[in-house]
Amino acid sequence: MRKIKKSTKKQDERQKNIQKGKMNSSRERIETKNELKQVEESWIDKEIRNFYQETKRDKEQHPKPPYYLKDREGHLIGDKKGKLNRITEYFEELLNKEKGEIRKSNYESENEQGDAELEVIxxxxxxxxxxxxxxxxxxNTQEKISSxxxxxxxxxxxxxxxx
Missing domain, CATH: 1.20.5 (Single alpha-helices involved in coiled-coils or other helix-helix interfaces)
Known part of the structure; x- marks a missing residue:
């Protein structure tokens, strides 16, 4: 249990120093490398509980980057409600079109002229x-099986x- 408490204190200190701007990037990389070695050692030594706690802590420190969608005008949408509205709007458009309209619109987007219809023979x-x-x-069948x-x-x- 001591190992875990020490590592959380170290990481808390590290985060504070990074926020204050006291730690440079090379030192930060070295510390990250040491933390990864510690996680790897936990795995090798079969300290499964420590391994999962350390990986969880690292995951919490590095959240996923947000993803954005574009609306009809090309503006980025970042909030959750706006994204959901755009997704529902997109699928309503997609599902309410006739099959011929979808084929024609796909072809027109590829072909700027739009004067010929897409025909597949x-x-x-x-x-x-x-x-x-x-x-x-x-x-590639076995020899026992008759072809x-x-x-x-x-x-x-x-x-x-x-x-």
Whole structure:
């Protein structure tokens, strides 16, 4: 228990000195390195409780940086309520659009002209393509397993399903 109390006193002193500007960055790095060594030693010596307490303390000293969102005009939003409002607004817009509108708007953002519509032409695969894909799935199977388990019937069924 003494170890923990000493380290908290040291860290409290360190934080006060940093806030007052008495500690320079090189000394701060050295102390951080020593603290990391102490945490590592706790792990190696199987002092699990000390290890978790020290890592928790380090985590509390270095909070996560805040994240921001942009509103429609491009301004940053930092408060929690504003972020939640922007997220709900975004998903309402996204979910209320028709499928065609979404495709068209995505294409227009990529293509500045916006005069042509996005058309995707899909052709049904041939039986040979289906058979080739099935064969590629069987490449790394064990020798005990027969590669002819489905045979031509499985190829036909999958081809009908996809086509």
């Amino acid at each position: 899909l052709t049904a695969p041939t039986k040979e393509e289906v058979a080739g894909n099935i064969e590629s799935l069987k490449n 002819q388990q489905g045979g031509e019937a499985i190829i036909r069924r999958l081809w009908r399903l996809v086509a």
